[in-house]
Amino acid sequence: MKVEISTNRWIKLPAHEAVHKAAALGFKHIQIGTPHFSGDLDKIVELRKKHKLTYSVHAPFFAEKDFIATASYKDPVDLEHSRQIFFKSIENAKYVGAKKIVIHASEPHYHEGVPQLVESMDLFAKKAAELDIIVCMENKFQPSEVGYAEHELWGVLKEVSHPNIKMCFDTAHAAAATGSLTEMLHFLKDMTPFIADVHLVPVDTFKRTDVHEAPKPNEYYYENVVKILKDAKYKGDLTFEAAYDTDENVLKGMKYIEGLIKKYKC
Numbered sequence: 001m002k003v004e005i006s007t008n009r010w011i012k013l014p015a016h017e018a019v020h021k022a023a024a025l026g027f028k029h030i031q032i033g034t035p036h037f038s039g040d041l042d043k044i045v046e047l048r049k050k051h052k053l054t055y056s057v058h059a060p061f062f063a064e065k066d067f068i069a070t071a072s073y074k075d076p077v078d079l080e081h082s083r084q085i086f087f088k089s090i091e092n093a094k095y096v097g098a099k100k101i102v103i104h105a106s107e108p109h110y111h112e113g114v115p116q117l118v119e120s121m122d123l124f125a126k127k128a129a130e131l132d133i134i135v136c137m138e139n140k141f142q143p144s145e146v147g148y149a150e151h152e153l154w155g156v157l158k159e160v161s162h163p164n165i166k167m168c169f170d171t172a173h174a175a176a177a178t179g180s181l182t183e184m185l186h187f188l189k190d191m192t193p194f195i196a197d198v199h200l201v202p203v204d205t206f207k208r209t210d211v212h213e214a215p216k217p218n219e220y221y222y223e224n225v226v227k228i229l230k231d232a233k234y235k236g237d238l239t240f241e242a243a244y245d246t247d248e249n250v251l252k253g254m255k256y257i258e259g260l261i262k263k264y265k266c
C-alpha cells in the first residue's frame with residue numbers, strides 16, 4: 001500500500017499548479033482531486049515524468065462551473081450532460097497517465113436513482129476498458145438518496161460486474177453513512193473484493209460528515225482499516241483528502257500511515 005494525496009488541498013488552483021504543490025510537499029502518489037475547473041494537461045504529464053509521480057484522478061476532471069455532475073440523476077438531460085463530462089474525464093485521466101478514476105455514486109440533495117447509476121457504470125465500463133483505466137465508484141452518505149448503503153453498492157457492482165468497474169471506499173463516508181466506526185469496518189471488510197482505491201479520511205460520527213483533514217494516530221480507526229486491507233491483500237493507495245489541514249499535519253499524517261504500512265508489512 002502507499003500513501004497518496006488528493007490535490008483538493010489546493011483546489012482553487014489550476015490542476016497543474018496543484019500537482020506541483022503536492023510534489024513539492026514530498027508526495028509521489030497524487031490523486032488529481034475535484035473540482036479543478038482548469039489546468040494544463042501537458043504540464044501535468046511533464047510533472048509526472050520530471051518527479052516520477054503516479055497519478056489517479058477524481059472526476060469530474062475538469063469540473064464544469066455551476067453544474068454538479070452525477071452518474072445517477074433521474075433527470076435525463078442532466079444525466080446525459082453528466083455522462084459526457086465523465087467520458088471526457090476518463091479521456092483526460094488517460095491523457096495524464098492515470099491508471100484509475102474515482103466517480104461518485106451520487107451527490108447530496110439531487111434526485112437520483114439506482115437504475116441510472118447502473119446504466120452509467122455500464123457505459124463508463126466500455127470507455128474504461130478501451131482506454132485501460134479502472135473506474136472506482138465511490139460510496140457517499142446521506143442526504144444522497146442512493147450510493148451509501150452496503151447492500152445497494154454491492155448490488156450495483158454485482159449487476160455491472162465488469163473488470164474495469166471497482167470501488168473507491170471512503171472510510172469517512174462509510175462511517176457517516178452508518179453512524180459508527182465499527183459498522184464502517186464491517187462494511188469495509190465486506191466490500192474488499194471490489195476495492196481499488198481507499199480514501200482515508202477522518203469522520204465526525206456525531207455530525208455524520210467527513211472531516212477533510214489528515215489522519216491522526218487512532219488505533220481503532222486507522223490500524224483496523226490497514227489490517228483489514230492487508231488481510232484482503234489490497235495493494236493500492238490510501239488517499240488523503242486533507243483539504244482543510246496544515247502542511248505540518250499532512251506530513252505527520254503521511255508519516256503515521258507509512259509507519260502502519262511498515263508495521264503490518266503491507
Ligand SMILES: [Zn+2]
Nearest residue numbers: 058102104138
Ligand atoms: Zn470523492
Ligand SMILES: [Zn+2]
Nearest residue numbers: 138170199241
Ligand atoms: Zn472521498
